[in-house]
Amino acid sequence: MPTEALDNLLHNKEGDYLDCTFGTGGHSRRILENIGISGSLKAIDKDPKVQKFANQILDKRFEFKNISFSDLENSFPSESFDGMLIDLGISSFQLDDHSRGFSFKSESILDMRMNQTQGLTAFEWLNSANEKEIADAFYYLGEERKSRALAKQIVEKRKKRKISLTSDLTNLKFPYSRSKKHPATNIFRAIRMFINNEIEELISVLKSSLSLLKKGGKLVVISFHSIEDRIVKNFLRGRLENVSLESYMKSEGKLIKPTEEEVFNNPRSRSAILRVGKKL
Ligand SMILES: C[S@@+](CC[C@H](N)C(=O)[O-])C[C@H]1O[C@@H](n2cnc3c(N)ncnc32)[C@H](O)[C@@H]1O
Known part of the structure; x- marks a missing residue:
């Protein structure tokens, strides 16, 4: 390319x-x-x-x-x-930096800001946004078919303990199995795009x-x-x-x-x- x-x-x-x-x-x-x-x-x-x-x-x-x-x-x-x-x-370089939370392949805090000196982190957003806002981001930015079910799980989960780590997302129950890509791929992309105003x-x-x-x-x-x-x-x-x-x-x-x-x-x-x- x-x-x-x-x-x-x-x-x-x-x-x-x-x-x-x-x-x-x-x-x-x-x-x-x-x-x-x-x-x-x-x-x-x-x-x-x-x-x-x-x-x-x-x-x-x-x-x-x-x-x-x-x-x-x-x-x-x-x-x-x-x-x-x-x-x-x-x-x-950003994906491999385990302190930033871009990759579901390693455990880290869910920051996901491309510029870590400004704006809301992913974990701040995931603990404060309402269920519809999270579901919409998953659907529109991640093209995630099960956006509502996954947003609901996040809101339920955070009632007990804050969502803060990559494993809090990879451990969600994904209501399907995909052969090639990791089931959390779409929601990780959606959160990153939302946090960084990518559109x-x-x-x-x-x-x-x-x-x-x-x-x-x-x-x-x-x-x-x-x-x-x-x-x-x-x-x-x-x-x-x-x-x-x-x-x-x-x-x-x-x-x-x-x-x-x-x-x-x-x-x-x-x-x-x-x-x-x-x-x-
Ligand atoms: C795919 S990487 C580019 C890799 C680069 N072509 C190279 O050869 O290393 C995209 C880069 O764009 C930056 N980026 C993404 N959105 C941006 C924005 N809105 N303004 C400025 N930089 C941005 C990211 O921080 C990231 O470093």
Whole structure:
């Protein structure tokens, strides 16, 4: 997937680029390797813990800011970039950090904030939200068919003891058995998306791309599930609410899926969907 993402993004080797999801900097490093000496790369990430990876990149063409998608328009002048890259979701660095509660594979406190210095933690929300709010998040953000039954169990459970650990969720009684994925996959995703305002943030970065990209600039988005992809697809087709059609972006080509080899080398890429737009 990185190869297609970069081939689409870097249409002008001496251009100015923005990596909206720095993570541990894998994509940023590849961009720097592939642009010329007068090109530049800005990168952002809302997680302050990734600053240490950004500090390792000693390249005059590179600059990192610890901000969110929704801060972009206040942080960069309009028409700053020839290309913007968005690689949605969480990084393996966040998933593997056992103090954060993103993974159902290890026991940890249910924090789930991408920026641990602000906002409500997952455990605060799960102990205070009403049953309907939890069920709706599970249904709409996690596409969880048994959303109501699972939300009910959480509310019953917390009457006896606060929900605070990943095992409080993995030990729920899931009223079905799935062969491939862990039964808690959907609700973990739903809680993470809710806690980090992921839908609002995605809409915000897509809209910002309209002002931040130069004419002819490319938007490259990698998403990992149908909820995100639907928003990106609708945006590129000019069907996202409150976005004017004239200032629009054209969708370029069809969506691109990873090759078998890429999935073998990087199992996370299995559900990746790449879409490309061009600012008109
Ligand atoms: C899938 S990872 C990116 C991995 C990266 N491409 C790499 O090569 O390491 C997504 C990153 O985006 C960040 N992120 C997610 N939502 C964000 C937002 N609304 N604003 C800024 N950064 C965000 C996360 O903190 C995470 O580090």
